[in-house]
Amino acid sequence: MKSISIGLLGLGTVGCGVVKIVQNHQDKLMHQIGCPVEVKKALVLDVNKERGVDLARIVLTENPHDVISDSEIDIIVEVMGGIEETKKYLMEALSNGKHVVTANKDLMALYGPELLAKASANQCDLFYEASVAGGxxxxxxxxxxxxxxxxxxxMGIVNGTTNFILTKMSKEQRSFLDVLKEAQDLGFAESDPAADVEGLDAARKMAILSTLGFSMDIHLNDVKVEGITKVSNEDIVYAKQFGYVMKLIGIAHRQGEKVEVSVQPTLLEEDHPLASVHDEYNAVYVYGEAVGETMFYGPxxxxxxxxxxxxxxxxxxxxxxxxxxxxxxxxxxxxxKQLKSDEEIQAKYFIRILIEDSVGVMANITSIFASHGVSLEKILQKPLSSSQQAEIVLVTHGAVQKDFTCIIEELTNLHSIQSIKSYYRVEGEI
Amino acid sequence: MKSISIGLLGLGTVGCGVVKIVQNHQDKLMHQIGCPVEVKKALVLDVNKERGVDLARIVLTENPHDVISDSEIDIIVEVMGGIEETKKYLMEALSNGKHVVTANKDLMALYGPELLAKASANQCDLFYEASVAGGxxxxxxxxxxxxxxxxxxxMGIVNGTTNFILTKMSKEQRSFLDVLKEAQDLGFAESDPAADVEGLDAARKMAILSTLGFSMDIHLNDVKVEGITKVSNEDIVYAKQFGYVMKLIGIAHRQGEKVEVSVQPTLLEEDHPLASVHDEYNAVYVYGEAVGETMFYGPxxxxxxxxxxxxxxxxxxxxxxxxxxxxxxxxxxxxxKQLKSDEEIQAKYFIRILIEDSVGVMANITSIFASHGVSLEKILQKPLSSSQQAEIVLVTHGAVQKDFTCIIEELTNLHSIQSIKSYYRVEGEI
Incomplete structure (x- = not known):
């Protein structure tokens, strides 16, 4: 019986995992497919490196063309990462009639439609399940x-590093930088954590998810992104008092024909299914007109x-x-593709403000909200000990984003306000 | 362009939902399939009944053969329920070369393999996603x-009625019968609730899930079943003190080549992902050797x-x-199929015992556990006011089921024990 041959581009963590699963679950695979499957070749940077998997029957090469032009290889598995160079290899592999499986979210978020069109034109499959939310x-x-x-x-918790950090910050009341350091030591965060903590990694996944979910060609540039670097412990503590949990949430929302896609630190109602997704776990919450609420959870x-x-x-x-x-x-x-403008995006917000504790301040603040037609759902005022200052925390009802931006601007200019400490989107109601 | 024709067997709640979705999402369906799709005929009990959906283009009939023998119908959707008669119709439809989609768990749990073989022999599809965990x-x-x-x-919370009841009992500290009554009034429970509250409905779904998940022909009779009718409010309150949540859990566990499948009220560690599945929601938690923990949640x-x-x-x-x-x-x-014996099934247990508060009772009790090699993880003793009695709550480490059965028997015969109030399986650790 002819076996199916796989060529790996990359033999790092995920590549070695692929080799292990193909070896260990050979019986199950054969039962499903009806013939053996084997990894024939792997492109690596260094053929002499020790990798901790059985490579006895796998040819290692440092030349990509040994893999993508090998006429005996049926399927290319791309787990090397990278964008431009990698795209070139995959386009070539598809031209050669090879099917492609990739775990590369950076690539798919940028060039997904182009690669899929190429695959289609060559009667090839191009699958990329691993690019979003791992397992x-x-x-x-x-x-x-x-x-x-x-x-x-x-709504997705689609970045494990930031979820690990926010979970630790919440549970142990520690600062962002302190927990980031620990996450780096544990290998949960890269030594350059920017793509994770600035939200870019999550944005790539949201571009892929919303393209599929809304059947619209959503590009990475269409996703508004804000990371978690400014999230403070006080924010988390105040939010908890209001029944909210802080998460980095990717939100993709369709109303009528128009959509918005964004990633930002978000306060979730504590009884929302995503609120109990802890540590490095991911989950994607999907709301469908007919099915209602579903959630998919895992590593x-x-x-x-x-x-x-x-x-x-x-x-x-x-x-x-x-x-x-x-x-x-x-x-x-x-x-x-039809993206919502700032006048069409609506959300609830949580705002934390430091004020001078003097007569009329609250009236000034609330009248700014009122003048933009935004009403308030929750208000907390708390004097700060040993000063003439107080903190005010407000949660709005639904507000148009453009109005909210104006409100923040006007509040900033108000004399009696010392500073706007932070503001976050609030989610959790349907 | 030729359209694809569907014949419905049954036009109750789910059948009407199918009609609505096919009508409302026609554009999306057509985009995916490339041709129109329409419901052509429906088998009903009473053609004159008002159903609240647009039936203008659907022929209603009280004769099943009008549907299953109609040469223009490509796919039969079975949403009528029932077992023997329904099976006959579907076998006939498959013989006629019609594909089948069914939501019937009772049927699939009993005759799944036979129906699937028939479908295969006739080059027909037989899909049954809706039979387990709805959406x-x-x-x-x-x-x-x-x-x-x-x-x-x-591990599955695969019965919405019992999850609704247990959630209410926990949150509002009410009795089983009291909440059952409310669930019936709200339409969450049938007027004859036996199949739900006795665990049979969940057992059917676990038979289907474990057949697929373990690739083994698990029959309904292979599933050990216990319902929630004996769960008391005291059980829930004591369990909560130990950090457990009471759920009706279907458990399917494979060790080596052998499996166990059961449904029983189970105490879950409160930080387990299933523990926060509330109300009538369902969820299935799946542990895979490579993927680790995943969970699928929804209505x-x-x-x-x-x-x-x-x-x-x-x-x-x-x-x-x-x-x-x-x-x-x-x-x-x-x-x-290889089922574990009672000597191969291992679990942790929670036991609540009423004792006479006299010297040496605890020693007697704990020595019974020790004599069977079962050690205890947690112990709570609490005097009951206005009597010479006390309550003891114990949680074991992993115990072989056969040993645990002996322990319960010996405890029952112990003079100083008034009664064994309850015992439950404990889950939540991997």
Missing amino acids: IPILRSLVDGLASDRITKM GAGSLPTATAVVSDLVGVMKNMRLGVNGNSAVLPQFE | IPILRSLVDGLASDRITKM GAGSLPTATAVVSDLVGVMKNMRLGVNGNSAVLPQFE
Whole structure:
């Protein structure tokens, strides 16, 4: 029986996980596909490096063309990362009629549509489940499981590093920098943590999720991004008093024909399903018109979880090969992209302000909100000991983003306000 | 362009949901499938009944053969319920070359393998996502999303009625019968609630889940079942003191080649992802060797959520029709069924005992545990006011089921013990 041959681009953490799963679960794979499957070659930076997996039957090479032009290789698994160079390899592999499975969110967020079109033109499959939320089969669930529904909202905790940091900050009342350091020591955060803590990694995943969920070509640049570097412990403590939990949330919301996609530190109602997603776990909450609320939870990263998603995609490709129907899975976007303007985005906000504790301040503040038609849901005023100052925490009802921006500007100019300490979006109601 | 025709068996809550989704989401369906789809006929008990959906283009009939023998109908959607008669119709429909989508857990738990074999023999698809956990795409996730992994444990809150009742009992400290009554008034529980509260409904779903997850032909009779009718409010209150939440949990556990499948009221560690699944929601927690912990959460019942799963299955069938590859999706069980004996099942237990408060009782009790090699993790003794009695609550470390049964028997015979009030399995550690 002819076996199916796989070529790996990259043999790091995820690549080694793929090798392990293909070796350890060979029986299950063979039962499903009907023939053996083997990793034939792997592109590496250094063929002599020790990797802790059995590489006896795998040819290692430092030349990408040894892999992407090998006529015996059926499927390319791309787990090397990188963007421009990697794209070139994959376009070439697809031209060579090879199916592709990738875990590369950076690449898919930027060049997904182009790569998918290339795959389609060459009757090849291009699957990328592992690019979003590691081991959670969320892309399939959007495309197949909820195929009949109209998805109107997705909220995702799609970055494990920031969720780990915020969980620790909340539970142990420690500062951002302090916990970041620990996360780096534990290997949960990169030595250059910018892509994680500035929200870019989450934004890439939200671009991919919203493209699929809304059937619209959402680009990374369409995603508004704000990271967690300014989140303070006081914010978390005050939020808790109001029944909120601080999370870095990717929000994709469709109303009528228009959508918004953003990533920002967000205060979630504590009984929302996402509020109990702790540590480095990921979860994607999906609201569909017919199905209502669903949530998909699991590990967002890590060698074996991510490799599970890659190999499950491989199974998909191989089943299609058996049936001779590769290259038919991708559904092109159904709708023109229409992004909401600042006048169309509506949200609740939490604001923390430091004031001089004098007559009429609260009246001044609340009248600014009122003049923009924004009403307040919760108010807390607390004198600060040993000073003439007080802190005010407010939670608005739904406010148009443009109005809210004006309110912040006017508050900043108010004499009796010392400073606006912070403000966050509030989510959790449907 | 030729449209695809659907015949409905049954036009109750779910059937009407299917009609609504097919009508309302016609654009999305057409975009995915490439041709229109319409419900052509529906089998009903009474053609004159008012149903609140647009039936203008649907032929209603009281004769099943009008539907299953109609040569223009491509796909049969079975949402009528029932077992023997329904099976006959579906076998006939499959013989007629019609694909089948069903939401019928009773049928699939009993005759799934037989129906799937029939479908396969006739090159037909038979999909049944809606039979487990309503709107949650859990069957697909097991079969496709986690295709490459070896699943070792599944725990499910797969019955909305009992989860609603236990949530209310916990939050409002009310009795089982009191909350059951309310659930019946609200329409969350049937007037004959036995199948739900005795655990049978959950057992059916666990048979289906474990058959797929373990690739083994698990029959309903293989599932040990215990319902929630004996759960008392005191149990819930004591459990809470120990950090546990009471849930009706379906447990499917594989160790080596052997499996156990059961449904019982279970005490979950309060930080377990399933512990925060409240009200009528369902969730399935899946542990895979490679992926680790995942959880799938959503509505377990209801007209539109269940219909979403049905119509998503329809999309799957129709995509296969377009590609000409129907009848290839079902993977036959890979393994011979091997059930664990009572000597192979291990679990932690919570036990609540009423004793005479006299010298040496605790020593007697603990020595019974010790003599069976079972050690204790937590102990609480509490005097009861106005009597010479005390309550003891114990939590064991892992105990072999057979030993635990002996322990309960010996405790029952101990003079100083007034009664064993209750005992429950404890879960939540991996």
